[in-house]
Amino acid sequence: MLDIAGIRVGYPAPGGGTLVVVDDLSLTLAAGEIGCLLGASGCGKTTVLRAVAGFEPVLAGSIDVQGRRVAAAGLSLPPEKRSVGMMFQDYALFPHMDAADNVGFGLRGLAREARRARVAEMLDLVGLGARGGAYPHELSGGQQQRVALARALAPDPALLLLDEPFSNLDTDTRQQLAAELRALLKASGATVLMVTHDQAEAFTMADRIGVMDGGRILQWDCAEALYRRPVDRFVAGFIGRGTLVTAAAVGLGRGGDVLLRPHALRPDPLGPVEAELVALAFRGPGHVLGLRLGGGAVVEIDLDDADLPAVRGLAPGAPLRLRLADDALVAFD
Numbered sequence: 001m002l003d004i005a006g007i008r009v010g011y012p013a014p015g016g017g018t019l020v021v022v023d024d025l026s027l028t029l030a031a032g033e034i035g036c037l038l039g040a041s042g043c044g045k046t047t048v049l050r051a052v053a054g055f056e057p058v059l060a061g062s063i064d065v066q067g068r069r070v071a072a073a074g075l076s077l078p079p080e081k082r083s084v085g086m087m088f089q090d091y092a093l094f095p096h097m098d099a100a101d102n103v104g105f106g107l108r109g110l111a112r113e114a115r116r117a118r119v120a121e122m123l124d125l126v127g128l129g130a131r132g133g134a135y136p137h138e139l140s141g142g143q144q145q146r147v148a149l150a151r152a153l154a155p156d157p158a159l160l161l162l163d164e165p166f167s168n169l170d171t172d173t174r175q176q177l178a179a180e181l182r183a184l185l186k187a188s189g190a191t192v193l194m195v196t197h198d199q200a201e202a203f204t205m206a207d208r209i210g211v212m213d214g215g216r217i218l219q220w221d222c223a224e225a226l227y228r229r230p231v232d233r234f235v236a237g238f239i240g241r242g243t244l245v246t247a248a249a250v251g252l253g254r255g256g257d258v259l260l261r262p263h264a265l266r267p268d269p270l271g272p273v274e275a276e277l278v279a280l281a282f283r284g285p286g287h288v289l290g291l292r293l294g295g296g297a298v299v300e301i302d303l304d305d306a307d308l309p310a311v312r313g314l315a316p317g318a319p320l321r322l323r324l325a326d327d328a329l330v331a332f333d
Contacts, residue, residue, distance in 0.1 A: 001191040002029040002052070002159055007061035007071075009044075009051050018059070021047045023215045025061075029159075029208070034185060034192040036202045039212035039238075045195040047215075049161050052193065053086050054079035066158040085157035089164045091148035093136040099123065100132035103150045122150035126184055141169050142177050149181070153188055160185070162194035166201055178204040199239060211235050233257070233332055241300065247331065249293040250324060256333045262302040264328035265291070267310035271323035277314050291320065 009022040022044040029035045037045035050056040052063055054070065054077060063071040065084060070077045093102050104119045123129045126146035136144055145165065152160055165181065166174040182205045185192055196202055202209050203223040210217040211226060211234075219231045230236035236259045237244060247254045250265075251272040265273060267289075278290035278298060287303040289311060301322075303311070311320065 001031045001033070001066055002027075002035075002193060003062075003064040004028070004048070004052070005062050005064075007048075007051060007063060008059045009047050009056055010059055020059075021215055022051070025215065025217055027208075027210055027217060027220050029191055029193060031191055032186075032189055033207045034182065034194070034205055036206035036209045037193070037195045037212055037217070038197070038199065038202045038209050040197055043212040044215040045212050046163060049086075049163055049193065049195050052082075052159070053084055053161055054082050083158040084161060085152040085155060085159070086161040086163065087148050087152045087165060089167050091136075091144050093144060093147060093151075095136050098133050098135050099128060099139070099147045099150075102136070102147055103132075103154050105151060106155045118154055122154045125153070125188060126150045142173055145169070145177065145181075146184075149184065153190060158191065160190045160192045162192060164196055165194060166196070166198070174198075174201065175204075181205065211238055213238075228330070230259070230330060236330060236332070243297060243299045244332075245293055245297040245299065246295055249295045249297055250329075254331075256331060258332070259330040260299050261328060261330075262288075262300055264325055265299070265301050265322040266325055267303075267307050267320060268323040269310070269321055271321040273322040273324065275320050275322060277311070277316055277318045277320050279316060280311055280314070291322075 004025060004027050006024050006026050007022060008020060008024060010018040010020040013019040025048060037048055039045050047056060051058055051071060057076045058071050058073060060073050062069055065082055070082045100119050103122050104115050107115045107118055123132050126149055128143060128146055166177060169177065178201050194205065208220060209223055209226060210220040213234055219226060219235050226235060226239045230239060233244060236242065242259050242261045244257045244259055247256055247258050250258060275291040275293050278292050281288050287308060289301040289303050290298060291301060292298050
């Protein structure tokens, strides 16, 4: 449904030349898939979205939507001819229109009855069938988001783009709505490309996630693969909690580094790994153990209730022995 092949996107630099923001970026999405570009501010993820939408030209490479080329060097179909819908960060609802008129805004070419039926179908899909007459200021943030989604889906675009869809919501609402929004999108059959800087949102929403840095996708994979099998040190450090330490710090007779996830070490009086206790804290629903390994690296370990007797009562600075959990390490040469 979406095929991005080696695109480069940039802007004129103040001193002349081109400031490249996205460089040699490729990805594909099958029909019905939800993909996500994940990265820190300035990594280029929103620029990719704008290039797909038709708001930015590409300097090289190509973008195909539903098998049709919509962008390449010297080619840029206007946004309205790309069969691409977009839901913006601020939802961009018209304050003087009720929910039904907002949803129907992009359907003005349809006959009145067909338009009314499509609006009703979309409002029902997002669970707002009874709120079609409500104005945006009468709706909660989550309800406004649903109206914006219904409006974006109403013209039945081949591809839907979501730009930081939860940025205007508080943390509790974001966590709840991420799962709901995924369910709505899957029910609609939409193919989606979204961008976010929030890993929890990406993991909840997406089938495939692209970790971005410096205008490139470093790894395009499912959430579990990103967590368990990161391709390089940047992805390893960016995804989830974890610390890169030398292999020697955990008693391995090899060079290079290993990524220690919070479950990688377990207290064991006969274990081969020596450490110094830094802190023990309850963070709910369990305890977190701070350790200083050989070489000075400080790591955090999540403790099960069964592990607590081995460390309870120890003071900071106390020596501690640990073992490595099976299949818990990711190694880098």
